[in-house]
Amino acid sequence: MAVDSFKYLPRSFRAGFEGMAVQEETTVWSPLAVPIEQATVALLTSAGLYLKESQPPFDVERERQEPTWGDPTYRVIPRTVRQEEVSAEHLHLNTRDFHIDFNVALPIRAFGQLEADGAIGGLADEHYGFMGFQDHALEGWREHAAPEVARRLKDAGVHALVLAPA
């Protein structure tokens, strides 16, 4: 099955995305450093998930005032997180389902099962919540968030990151 990338996109956006030129001149590649059965895997979502009792929500009030701005910060979400601890802020999506089963965007449960079955070496202790709407410059991600997350992943001995744009 070949996925229709634009099936659920508003029609007014489709032509622009389909006709977009390739944005990067070079490819990127880091081979998996160990066999997948030995690899520690972390997860990242841009669905705007955060821990409602201990973390600030993503700053959607500023986005309402500055429509081209998106909160570039991120939240660390532990693998032990419970559904009732999770909330979400994202003005470009209906967040209802994240409050019922956050695994649709951050599949800690499925990867925990893969760990238990030996399909991966382990699921990392911490995972990452971003809010996906960003301005085109992406300075906050480039200058701060990405280097910080990369450092955290390396410090935790993570071999692979599964990213799910929302």
Place this chain on the structure above:
Amino acid sequence: MLARLIEESGIATVLVTMMPDLAEKFRPARVVGVEFPFGHAFGMVDDQAMQRTVAEAAVRLLSEATEPESRLDVDLEWPIDQRTAYRDWQPAEASPIVAHNIRRRQELEARRAAAN
């Protein structure tokens, strides 16, 4: 974007996305495509089998891909009709940037009408 930056730091990445054709324009290392509504990269609420199938595709690509721009599309259909699914993923009100662009277009059209 994030995937490229992390990959450049030496950690293998795989993107699981509803828009793999768009993702490929950024030349990522590995892409899993899913034909699901936005916000649901791993499937439906409480559907553990569906979520696991997508997770397994990500693991398979991490394990088997040997070169950049590798892609694997998941052979699963969203079990809700397209019109309903399209409506369900949308926010209750237009996002600020969409509302901003609508206002700008209306202002432009009003200026054009006044000039004619």
